[in-house]
Amino acid sequence: MEERRATAAARANIALTKYWGNTDDALHIPANESISLTLEPLRTLTTVSFRSDLAQDRITLNGEAPPSPTAERVRRHLDLFRGLSGTSWKAGVTSQNNFPAGVGIASSAAGFAALTLACAAALQLDLPPRELSRWARRGSGSAARSIWGGYVLLHTGSDEEAVAEPLHGPDWWEVYDLIAVLSRSEKRVPSRDGHRRAATSPFHAARVAQIPEMNRRLRQALAARDLAALGEIAERDALMMHAVMMTSVPSLIYWLPATLTVVEQVRGWRQDGIAACFTIDAGPNVHVLTLPEHVPAIRAGLKANPAVQDVLVCRPGAAAKVVTEPHD
Numbered sequence: 001m002e003e004r005r006a007t008a009a010a011r012a013n014i015a016l017t018k019y020w021g022n023t024d025d026a027l028h029i030p031a032n033e034s035i036s037l038t039l040e041p042l043r044t045l046t047t048v049s050f051r052s053d054l055a056q057d058r059i060t061l062n063g064e065a066p067p068s069p070t071a072e073r074v075r076r077h078l079d080l081f082r083g084l085s086g087t088s089w090k091a092g093v094t095s096q097n098n099f100p101a102g103v104g105i106a107s108s109a110a111g112f113a114a115l116t117l118a119c120a121a122a123l124q125l126d127l128p129p130r131e132l133s134r135w136a137r138r139g140s141g142s143a144a145r146s147i148w149g150g151y152v153l154l155h156t157g158s159d160e161e162a163v164a165e166p167l168h169g170p171d172w173w174e175v176y177d178l179i180a181v182l183s184r185s186e187k188r189v190p191s192r193d194g195h196r197r198a199a200t201s202p203f204h205a206a207r208v209a210q211i212p213e214m215n216r217r218l219r220q221a222l223a224a225r226d227l228a229a230l231g232e233i234a235e236r237d238a239l240m241m242h243a244v245m246m247t248s249v250p251s252l253i254y255w256l257p258a259t260l261t262v263v264e265q266v267r268g269w270r271q272d273g274i275a276a277c278f279t280i281d282a283g284p285n286v287h288v289l290t291l292p293e294h295v296p297a298i299r300a301g302l303k304a305n306p307a308v309q310d311v312l313v314c315r316p317g318a319a320a321k322v323v324t325e326p327h328d
């Protein structure tokens with residue numbers, strides 16, 4: 001038996017301006033540019049082993065065989081890499097998250113970034129990061145951003161152009177993301193189906209038209225380390241994206257009543273002079289962005305909200321990387 005094997009780690013990311021809707025659904029070409037923050041410690045560790053003796057791919061996610069749509073997505077990703085390297089060997093994939101899946105904290109971003117890196121390393125493909133970002137995007141759009149650490153911009157354009165690039169490393173600015181977990185159940189409509197619906201909303205085109213100016217202002221806010229300016233953009237785009245979701249056909253409502261209770265808390269903190277803002281991905285959970293000095297008070301305030309099941313405290317994280325520790 002011959003084997004080609006590698007392990008890689010990648011982190012989740014939170015979008016400050018969102019990727020929502022594609023110009024090409026199959027290739028995951030985003031309708032607009034998005035900017036994210038890579039999150040420590042939300043990590044996926046993935047081992048890929050291409051083997052001469054396997055009759056089919058064997059996929060284990062968090063200790064279990066995944067549901068068939070997820071397994072199919074992973075298999076298609078392995079096929080991409082088999083195509084790139086010219087091998088026909090099937091693979092074993094073992095992947096472990098240190099955070100709960102399906103609660104709107106983008107497990108697919110960390111997952112496909114780690115899978116991409118592990119496949120490339122196992123098959124000894126010497127790919128530059130922008131190529132890794134492109135292949136990660138083919139697995140999941142937001143995964144293109146998780147190849148990089150810190151503050152990251154995902155471009156749109158052609159298949160070659162729609163890759164992520166780093167804006168600032170993780171040490172540039174210590175913004176914390178306190179994730180108020182309001183539900184742990186799997187979301188009913190996965191983002192990939194939501195992206196397909198985006199263009200059915202009359203607000204989609206209006207949002208996409210606003211994004212270049214919003215990204216320009218967000219980049220200024222990041223360069224100036226200005227949380228109030230960042231918050232204005234992040235909140236506005238989260239609300240615009242959810243307005244698109246809610247007005248799609250069929251309508252998509254990811255919020256729970258509890259979502260608004262956290263939004264209200266954040267507005268209250270701001271009135272009290274505490275620097276904080278919120279953003280919400282394709283799920284009910286609220287991400288509260290703040291500065292280090294406010295973390296204890298905001299964490300305590302979120303924990304005191306009876307609707308909040310858990311609070312995950314995240315800070316800027318590093319790029320995806322190949323790791324050497326054994327993992328089975």
Ligand code: DP6
Pocket residue numbers: 014015017018019020028034106108109139140141142143191192193195281282
């Ligand atoms: C709301 O990257 O999860 O989190 O490419 O179909 O896997 P697929 O979608 P995905 O979409 C992310 C949607 C979002 C916003 C964002 O992360 O930019």
